[in-house]
Amino acid sequence: MCARVPVLAALLISLAACGGQSSSSVDPASLEGEIVQTRGAVPSGAPPAAFGELPLRASPPSWPFDDGAPRTSGTGRYAYGAYYWTDFIYDANGAKGPNVPFYRIGTPTGGSLHYPQASMAGNGADLFVVALGRRNGELFLRVDWQTLIDHSVPVAAFAVDNQPGGSDNWPGIAGLRSPGVDALVLLSANGAFIDYNDGNGPQLVAPVTVDMETRTFVAALPEDILATDTPWTLYVASGINDGEGGFLNDNAGFRSLPNQPPVFNLAFRDYEDEPALFNFWFDENQSMALNTGDVSAFSQQIDWARMGETEPEPLRYGYSNRWYISSVSGSELGDGGFAAGVDRSEAGVVADPGYYDTVQPYGIYIPSSYLPSSATPSLFTWLLHSFTQNHNQYSASVPNYLLAACETLRQSVCVSPLGRGSAGYYEAAAELDFWEVWRDVAAHFNIDNEAVFTTGYSMGAIGSINLMVKYPEVFFGGVILAGSHASAQLLPCSLDNNGCVEPKGPELMENLKWNGYYQAHGTFDQLVPFPDARATADGMRDFGYRYVFDHYLVEDHIVWTLKDAGYSAFQKAAQWMVEWQSSEVRRRSAPGELVYRWEPHMVNLDWGLGPRGAWWLEDVQALDGAEYAEIRAQSGALPEPEILPKASVGELIFPDATTLSPAVRDGLSWELGSLENTTGELRAGLTQVAALTINLQEAAIAERPDKRIELDSDGPYQLRLIGLPAGQRVQAAGQSLQASNGSVVLTMPAGESTVVFP
Template sequence: MEPKGALGSTANGHAPMNFARAIDFDALADGVRRSSVPEHDTTIRLFPSRLDLGEGRDLDGGFPQYKGQLQPYSLYVPKNYQPDEPAGLTLALHSLGQRYWQYNGSKGVQQIGEDRDNLVATALARGPDGWYQHEAEYDVFEMWNDIAAHFRLDPDRAAISGYSMGGYATYRLGTLYPDLFGKAFSTVGPPGDGIWLPPAAPTGGIETLSNLWLENARNVPFLNVAAGQDQLVPVLGPRAQNLGAPEAGVRGFDQLGYRFRFVLYQPAEHFTLALLGYDIPMATEFLGDARVDRDPHHVSFARVPASDDDSLGLVHDHAYWVSDLKLAGTDTGVEPLPYTEVNRSWGEEPEIPVANRLDLDLGNVGSVALDLARARLDPGAELTVEATADNAGEARLVGKFAGGTRVLRDGVPIDVKAGPRGVVLPIAAGSHTYVLVPPGPR
């Protein structure tokens, strides 16, 4: 339906019959398809959720607030969208206390949608305060699935963005699912659920702190906009997320050497940019085509089981060509102790001689699966694995090895079977060199 219909007749001062439509039953019987939904601009859509959480709305402050199986979302379709041409998708996730209509008609949607020929989608996320965890996180992907069922999307062009709590969603989902996004753009977003003043945990719990797994953003450039006088998201947290806080034991994008832009507006408070229509001119060029790098040469991945919801299948144990990552232990380690635009870009890739070699740096990893084909490694040739680990574990190399392939650790043969389904490599603690030698003369 068009947006005015989604807001209801009472809110708009319309009589209920203004939204009535005559039904042509003969046309229905003949299979005639008609639609009054506009092909472009903003529409409100509904999808049937897989989750059965009950019916109605929770008025007692619980979550999820909206329980029914029909869930709404807002979708902006740019004027240049053609059904026979794949389009990019940008998620614009809503703030605390807001809903899916937050950005409708704004300058910001024009910048990240119309100006880039991208569809722009805003989920209800099951209510105004789910912080994009549990059912709220699940709702975002159900919405994405519904869009893909009705529009032709280019899965290799996707970006994520949001304001305030939606900015947290950008940090959270953009790093828990880095292989789904090419670019990320947060505005006045906190790095954790609630207020984060390092070295303290976020008010919503340490398990919500995206800085714990910020390493996952190696292949996703971020544009992060903050307000100097923000009364709801104190700038100390976003600054630590971007520039780091060495005195608090916090590493940010800067310390990690990742691509980022940290833009600090001041004087500005939490709602300044919202009142200006989410007008961030630099976002259009930064997001660009937001092309996803599916198989990067270098993957960093931090596994934080506390961020999961097993009951909903939201298990964050994989990205790119790394999957099934299990921890050797769940000790929390050392508690972190609690630095204006700063940016970094990467130049041309250096010319490095190509070798059939895999470098592994494993910390607290019990087991992990690695897809050799996607990592551009050849199991049919001699393969070297340089592994450094702080505990014993296993690395399952998925690839078609020839029967009779020998496995050596530091030059000494070890009893490991390799075959067409791969090999499970026992990783010893410390630094070791493993060589997998196919049968035949060397």
């Protein structure tokens, strides 16, 4: 057991002992109350997808207890009269067979068993929740499946050691062993069968109620069928139903070796059992155990005397996985061929499985300084994964950057979404996942939404830029590692297996005037050529915006990130976040001038995604068919000081004890001059804009007696003004209207126009 290390000085010792991560946790009994939906909102400027009530997880009607499944995978709790265990998600990969599928190369699974039938949805034996309890003379056993489109597919086995003696072998499951097995209960759509390991085979003892909505199997057994007067040592395994309620053993179909048991998933594996380093799905030790058949390490003590307790929701420090319920799943994600489960396609070049289930995982790091009840919320940081990677990339292969960004240099709650797959570029379904994860984190953790960094490597870097340019109001700053947003003239674009991946160039980055920006890139990058990265940073320079660009002279794309497992390859990036935090404190609110450029095709009204405006510009709409639209606006009531850009070029960064690679740094900072005089005039220039809303309260001119708006547009548009005083009259373009509920809508012509408030 790796105990909690409360002092940072001892943290690195703890990390080495715990497989590269802080695996400390708080005893749930020490927490006061549950950590539930009591936290801060997602920040202003986020799209509608980020807001609203969290979807509640339904409980199957046949389950007589309130639901208490922990939201942290790899943890359990007694709650509401039952015991609940939440397993890791998408970890049902069994032993490592001889033919590792191609789709597991990017984020390798520990096991490599294959699901041969379409009805198995590429994930049909994945345990999500295991629970058991007793009430009114009945013993209830429950399994929730992560993926279930055909109730006849999975089977679960409860191996019980509740008395002296027993056998080392699990009856009916070839090659599976653990000490002292007295009975095996099999749950499948065929019913609940019990095998007392006495040679008489399994006997049907109760029906199993299948609830497809919750993907749940529940069996109510006579309580005296298994003694509960003493604690149990319990093991749970899953596999594919042989049609009669047993485990199918299909070496050819599963691509397994003859001596490997036909088991895909084992419950009761925690973070000590599955150290995070190089463990992308938290199934490495599971696969090793199944290679030998000895699963004795993965058990849970069930103390029936504690069934009346309700423990708090586990809060785990260090790195872990959590889950949330998405608003979309299956064919809603755009591919009608997948009702649920995992796209395990092996055709094609791109390893890009999609994850179609309602329940989705995300990675989270909780620093040792985090206090749920503190008046000072924790910093909050996004770590977006690369192409072909998953939500555990940073814990598995970039652990030193994870620690520097989240623990040792700065204490921050850090989160990595799965993004519905390995190649979503944080657009469409991948972007929806991002915002829904943020909503979940904000509901359950004490985080500061006013100073949020988005960071990422490769695709994660591209995604970070894309999210910032769509929603500049939301983010405090961004860290761009081995990514770009521009195509240099030297090359037509950066290529990957899908073709050109970057947007049209740095033009959209003109939105980032008030965001911090750090970028690092290697000379020998094979996937995102250095000229593209250089052109991206040069865009920030040409706009006169603040940025830092570290050019690593001898680094590439692939090896560079893998080096971080040995030393902190990205220490300078984490240090920059510390410095920006110190100088700026929080995200910019209501700037006096801004540029907002957007691409209309990025708006998805059905999912509540896409660019809608920033700060006091809201509900923007582009002309039909426009490739882009742009608003340049300035409020005289929010005066900005004169900005004097100060460039720095050619600073050599020598290798040091943590970052073992030389770099050359350039950047641009601001010196601020005199403040402009305050006026009530608001100016805006519009290009290809069909409609916009100006919030006059946020622009600080609503109450001013000298307020007026000067507009210039290349076409007609609709203008909505909000935040007006009661009874305010508005005149423009031959219209004279009185505000209703602080709002007025004007039809404006092309060209120059003036709005006055007599």
